[in-house]
Amino acid sequence: MRRYILSIHSVRALLFAAAAWCLHAPPAHAAPITWEYTGTVVQSFLPDFTVGTPYTLSWTHDSVQTNLCDGFPGANPRAGWYPGQTVDWRINGLDFIGTGFLLVNTIAPSACTPLFPDTDLELQLLNWSGPTLPISGLPIFPMFQLGHGLFNASWFTGQQPPGVFPITPPTNLTFVGPDFEDSHSVLGSAFFTPEPIDTPEPSSLILLGSGLAIWRLRASRKRGAE
Numbered sequence: 001m002r003r004y005i006l007s008i009h010s011v012r013a014l015l016f017a018a019a020a021w022c023l024h025a026p027p028a029h030a031a032p033i034t035w036e037y038t039g040t041v042v043q044s045f046l047p048d049f050t051v052g053t054p055y056t057l058s059w060t061h062d063s064v065q066t067n068l069c070d071g072f073p074g075a076n077p078r079a080g081w082y083p084g085q086t087v088d089w090r091i092n093g094l095d096f097i098g099t100g101f102l103l104v105n106t107i108a109p110s111a112c113t114p115l116f117p118d119t120d121l122e123l124q125l126l127n128w129s130g131p132t133l134p135i136s137g138l139p140i141f142p143m144f145q146l147g148h149g150l151f152n153a154s155w156f157t158g159q160q161p162p163g164v165f166p167i168t169p170p171t172n173l174t175f176v177g178p179d180f181e182d183s184h185s186v187l188g189s190a191f192f193t194p195e196p197i198d199t200p201e202p203s204s205l206i207l208l209g210s211g212l213a214i215w216r217l218r219a220s221r222k223r224g225a226e
Contacts, residue, residue: 034060035169036193037150041091043187046180048092048133055091057175057190059123059150061102065165068101069112079112080104080163087125087149089177091186094133096140098125098178100149105162108146119156121170125149128178138180148176150190 037057041049061084068081082102089096103122106114125148132139150173160167171192177185 031063032060033063034058036195037173037190038193039175039189039191041186041188045184045186046133046136046138048135049177049186053091055089055188057090057150058088059169060086060088061165067163067165069163072112075112076106076114078162079106079110079114080165081106081112082165085123085125087123089130089175094131096128096130096178098128098145098149100125100127102165104165105156119154121150121152121155121166121173123150123173125178130178133180136180136183138183141179141181145178148178150175 035058037059039055039057041051041053041055044051044053061082065082065084068083069075069077069079072081080103082104085100085102087098089098101124103111103120103124105118105120106112107118107120107122108124124146126144126146128140128142128145128148130140150170152170152173155170155173156162169192173190175186175188175190177188179185
């Protein structure tokens with residue numbers, strides 16, 4: 001499990017990002033987009049979640065994204081930092097909400113100033129809310145949970161410009177669940193689940209075919225009458 005030790009520079013970077021978020025937040029009319037994921041628990045640290053338990057994740061963000069690294073002092077132009085990210089984690093009938101930011105081609109300790117931009121994608125969910133766990137009785141730890149969220153260390157393949165927000169949903173991610181008091185929760189998978197495409201039922205196709213046949217018959221009779 002990935003853990004972070006923050007330097008003074010990193011803390012300053014996070015504070016700067018928070019301030020920049022307030023100044024350059026996406027417009028209120030931006031339409032939200034939600035990407036759906038499914039996964040299972042691979043490693044559990046609490047009795048409330050057993051290995052193999054399935055869960056779903058909904059990653060919601062605005063269609064208009066602002067890169068906080070633009071204008072950041074000393075920023076690497078190949079790095080991306082995007083606020084306003086929300087994930088809804090649903091497991092065992094429980095619902096937990098995490099909010100934070102997305103890092104593209106960089107990692108949290110480096111923020112906008114990586115010396116060598118890498119292939120990482122990190123959806124860092126710092127703030128969490130949700131119910132108390134029914135078995136262990138632990139409440140969720142609400143604030144500054146750096147190192148929890150969705151990750152992929154080899155996400156970037158060069159199919160889009162470095163540092164930009166993902167053009168298409170990342171398909172295969174690792175999920176690091178939130179802490180409950182001083183305990184970790186789960187480590188698991190996260191696979192993008194495309195929305196199902198509606199296909200016409202056979203009866204609908206029959207009705208459509210019948211309608212076209214009637215229309216053609218009437219058209220041919222009309223031409224014959226003329």
